[in-house]
Amino acid sequence: MIAELGHLLAFLALAAAVGQSVLGLTTGGDAVRRLAFACGMFATLAMVTLIISFVRLDFSVALVAENSHTLKPLIYRIAGAWGNHEGSMLLWCMVMAGYGAAGAVFMREGALRDRALGVQGLLTTGSFAYLLFASSPFTRLTDPPFDGGGMNPLLQDPAVALHPPALYLGYVGMSFVFSLAAAGLINGQIDRDWARRVRPWALFAWSSLTVGIALGSIWAYYELGWGGWWFWDPVENASFMPWLVSAALIHSLIVTEKRGGMASWTVFLSVLTFILALLGTFLVRSGVMTSVHAFATDPTRGLVLLFGLSIAGGAALALFAWRAPTLKAGPEFDPVSREGALILNNLFLAVAAALVLVGTVTPMILQWLGESGVISREAASLSIGEPYFQLTLAPMVAVLLLFMPLAQAAPWRKADLNPLLKWLIPAAIAAVAGAMVAMALGGWGVWLGFGVLVGVWVVVGVGQDIFRRLGPGGLGRVFRLPLTVWGMAIAHIGVGIFVIGATVETATRSERTFPLRTGEIAEMAGWTFQFQNLEQVEGPNYSALRANILASHDGRTEIIQPETRTFQVARTSTTEVAIRKTIGGDVYVALGDQLREDPSAWRVRIAYHPLIDWVFGGAGLIAVGGFMSLVARLRRKAPAEKPADEPAADAPPVPASAPA
C-alpha cells in the first residue's frame, strides 16, 4: 500500500505544482501560496513513503529490490532511498517543491512572490512529470525476490549518504534563485529591493552547495583509497561550475542591493547558475563521459534532461534579452572602488567557470564529433586533466585572492589605492614570509610558493580588516561588529586557508608502497609501522581482512587497522583506510593486496597528506561564513528606505579613523 500512497502523493504534488504555476503566473494571490505549500508537503510525504519502503525492505517495490538488502544497516537503508537514479530524482523534486513551499512561508505577499512561485511551479511540474512518467520510484514487482540486490558498497558511508541532500539543497536551490530572477524580469522590477530579497536564497543555496561538494571530496579522500580529494573529474567540475557562478552572484547581488548597480548582470548570473546546475546534472546522469564517480547513468535520461535544460535556459534567456534593456544602470563609480573590486571578482569568477567548462566539455564535444565522423577517432579521444586546470585556474584564483583584502577595505564609489596598499604592508610581509617558509620546508616549487603567498595574504589581510573595523574600541567591540562582517570575513579567511592547504597538500604529499611480512617495519614521515598480523572480521554485510599495524610516533604507539572489505551481495571490495591525524597532516595507511611472489607479505600503502584538514576546514569555513551572512540577513528587520549612499557604518575609512 505504501508505495501506491507515495505514487498518489507524487501525483497530488504534480497537480498542486500545475495549479501553482497557472495561478502564480496569472491572477496570483493567496491560493498560490497555499498550493506551493501543499506541493512541498505532498512531495515531502512522497519521499517519506519511499524511505519507509526502504526501511521496511519492501522488496515488492522494484527500486528497493534493486538497491537494498536485508543485511544493510538502517542508516544506509534510509540513504539508499536516494542512492539511485529514481530515488534521487524524487529527492530533487522534493527539494524543488520544498523551496517553493519555503518561498510561500517566508516571502512577503506581492507580485514577486506570486510570479516566483509560478515559475517555480513550472520547474516543479517538469520535474514531477519526468519523475512520474520516465523514472517512477514506486514501480511494483509482481514477483518480489526474497532479498535485494544491495547497494554499491562504496556508497555505504556517512559522508556520501549526506552528500546528495546537501548537494541538492545547493543545486536545486539555484532553481528558486532562477525563479526569482524570472519573476523580477516578468514584473519588470529588478531593483535594490529585489536584490535584497533574492540574496538570502542565493546565500543558502550556495552555502549548501559548498557543504555538498566538500562532503563528496572528503568521501573521495578516504573511501576511494588513494588519498586524492579532487580529480578534476567531469562530475566534480559539474558541481564546481555552478559554485563559481553562484559565488559571483552572491557578490554582484551586494552591488545591486547596496548601490542598485549591475542589475542586468546579476539577473544574468541568476539564470546562468541554474542552467549550469542543470548542465551538471545532465553531465552526471547521461553517461556522456568517463568519470570515477558517475552513478546511475543512462543516455535516454540524458536526452530528456538536455531537452528540459534547453527549454528552461532558452526561455529564461529570451525573457532576459527582452527585458534587460529596460533595466536601469546604477549610480556612477570610480574603477578603484568597492564596486570596481566586486566587478573584478565577478569577471574572474565567471572566466574561471568558463575555463572549467571548456576543460570539461571539450573532450565530450570532440568525442561526439569523432563518433559522427567529422574528425578522426584519434583526434577525438582526449582527456583533460589536472595540468590544464592548474595552469588555467591558478592565475584566476591568484588575482581573486590578491584583490580580496583590498575589496573588503575599499569604500563604495571611490577609493584611494595608495593608503590602502600602505595599510596592507603587514599582510604583504606575512605573505612573503609564509611563502619562504613553505618553500624552504616543502621544496622550491613555484605553485607552492605562490599558493601560500596569496593564501597568507588573504588571511592576514582579512584579519587586518577586522581589526580596522573594530576601531579604537579594540577587542572589546568584537561582539558589536555586524554579523554580515563576520560572515564575509570567515568565508574569505576560509578561502585563504583552503588555498594554503590545497597547494601545500598537492605539492608536498608523499606516498610509498611497502611489502610487509609479520614483524617487518616501514618508516615514513617520522612514523614507524610494524606489521603485526592479519585477521578476518565479519561485518553486517561484508567480510573484511583487517591488518593490525603497530604505529609509533614521538614515543607513542598505537594499533591502526586498515581493512579491505568484500561485500558478498555486490561482489565488490572496498578499502577502509586507517587515518591518524597529526598537527601537520594526516598519516594515511591502506592495506593492499597479497604479494604474488611471496604470499606471506602484504602490500601496504602509507601516505602523508600535509595540511589536508586545511583543505576541508577551509571549505567548511566558507560554508559557515555563507550561513552567517544568511542569518545576519534574516535578523535584520525589513529596512526603512536607506539612503543610496550608505555611510561608513559597516566599513570605516582606511586607515582607521575613529568611527562612532
Next chain:
Amino acid sequence: MRKRSQRLWLIGAAAVLLTGAGALAVVGLQGAVAFFQSPSDIAEKGATSFKQSLRVGGLIEVGSQKHEDGGKLLTFTITDGKHTVPVVFEGIPPDMVVEGKGVVAEGRFNEKGVLVADRVLAKHDENYMPKEAYEALKRASDGDEQSTYAKEPTT
C-alpha cells in the same frame, strides 16, 4: 562622459581578461591533454613514438598482474583482444582494478615501451566498463563478429 568612461573601463578590463584566459586555455589544451589510444593503435605506431601523456584502455589480461621490485610496483598487461600493452604502476590501484576487467591507465611510455602509469582508473561497479576500455575492445573487434570481448557497457 562619466558613464561612458565607466563602461569603457569595464569593457577594457573584460577584454584583457578574456584574452589572457583564452591564451591560457589554448596553452593548457595543447600541453596538458592525454589522448586516448587502444593497444592496437599503439602496436601499429610503436610505443616509443608516443612522447606525450596518453590514456590506454582495455581489459587487464588474465594472469598478467605481477609485483616487482620487492612488491613496490604492480605490473599488468592491457589487452584489446588483439594486441597488448605492458603497464607498470607504483602503488596500490583502486579496488576494482582486477584481472579480466576493464581498466584505463594514464601515463607515458618509457624507452622500453612500458607504460608508466600515474593513474589507473576502473569503475565503481563490477559490471560497468570504462568508456575507453569499451571503445578499445570495439575498435579491435571491428568486423570480427566472434569477438567475445566487446559487449555494450551496462550500468
